[in-house]
Amino acid sequence: MKVKAKLKGDIVKVKALAKHAMTTYDQAKKKTGNSDDANFITRVTATVNGKVVYEVSTSQFLSKNPIMKFQFKAVGVSKGDKVVMTWVDRKGNTKSGKGKIK
Amino acid sequence: MQRRKFLSLSGLAAVAAMAPASVNAEDFRKSKPTVWTAHTVDDAITAMYGTTAATESGVTLTMPDVASNGGAVPVNVKSDIDAKSVAIFQNANPEAAIAAFTVHENSIINYDLKIKLKSDGTPITVTAIVEGKDGKLYVGKKTLTVALGGCEG
Numbered sequence: 001m002k003v004k005a006k007l008k009g010d011i012v013k014v015k016a017l018a019k020h021a022m023t024t025y026d027q028a029k030k031k032t033g034n035s036d037d038a039n040f041i042t043r044v045t046a047t048v049n050g051k052v053v054y055e056v057s058t059s060q061f062l063s064k065n066p067i068m069k070f071q072f073k074a075v076g077v078s079k080g081d082k083v084v085m086t087w088v089d090r091k092g093n094t095k096s097g098k099g100k101i102k
Numbered sequence: 103m104q105r106r107k108f109l110s111l112s113g114l115a116a117v118a119a120m121a122p123a124s125v126n127a128e129d130f131r132k133s134k135p136t137v138w139t140a141h142t143v144d145d146a147i148t149a150m151y152g153t154t155a156a157t158e159s160g161v162t163l164t165m166p167d168v169a170s171n172g173g174a175v176p177v178n179v180k181s182d183i184d185a186k187s188v189a190i191f192q193n194a195n196p197e198a199a200i201a202a203f204t205v206h207e208n209s210i211i212n213y214d215l216k217i218k219l220k221s222d223g224t225p226i227t228v229t230a231i232v233e234g235k236d237g238k239l240y241v242g243k244k245t246l247t248v249a250l251g252g253c254e255g
Contacts, residue, residue: 011210024218026196042131055204057130059138061195061218063174069214072206
């Protein structure tokens with residue numbers, strides 16, 4: 001996962017890109033005949049210094065390689081701290097990425 | 103006697119270890135599985151919050167009026183409401199739910215996502231629900247069309 005974070009004033013803006021095919025049940029059915037082959041990100045979390053700042057449960061309707069943007073208040077966060085983001089998909093695969101706050 | 107003491111102690115330790123560490127986060131896919139299989143927006147909202155009664159104010163949902171590519175339609179949800187959670191639904195795809203955010207202490211409700219929308223030429227309504235800390239629901243809606251085949255015109 002690619003993560004970019006920027007501190008501006010007292011707000012941190014984060015932009016993240018997850019590389020994932022995000023196949024829906026319909027797409028999987030068309031391709032393999034089995035809708036259970038669908039695989040998509042079901043959950044994304046972001047933490048800074050061990051504190052959760054972003055958390056989302058998602059369905060198959062996020063785009064392919066989804067881009068996510070969010071903001072949070074920079075309380076107890078300074079430049080150089082790392083935003084750690086992790087996604088989990090339907091098959092249980094997981095991947096994480098880090099981005100330094102600039 | 104000593105053995106008994108040891109056993110009771112280890113029993114206590116096991117219980118302590120099993121207690122979950124501060125459950126602040128919620129996995130909506132596990133806690134509310136019916137939300138993700140509901141076919142209509144109303145069903146999904148009811149599955150998520152138990153009601154569909156919502157005030158239409160305080161939530162801004164920004165999307166293009168005409169999306170050229172149904173494979174990646176940008177969505178932005180903004181709100182100043184002191185909220186517990188935010189959820190996004192739509193009425194074009196086979197299932198209604200798209201995403202459910204948990205709002206944390208320092209979170210700002212200003213979420214951008216890219217979503218897939220099935221395009222059959224008819225207008226699509228995307229609904230964003232914000233669950234306030236006061237227990238009320240607030241809703242923001244946006245109607246748009248998706249151009250077929252990924253080309254405009």
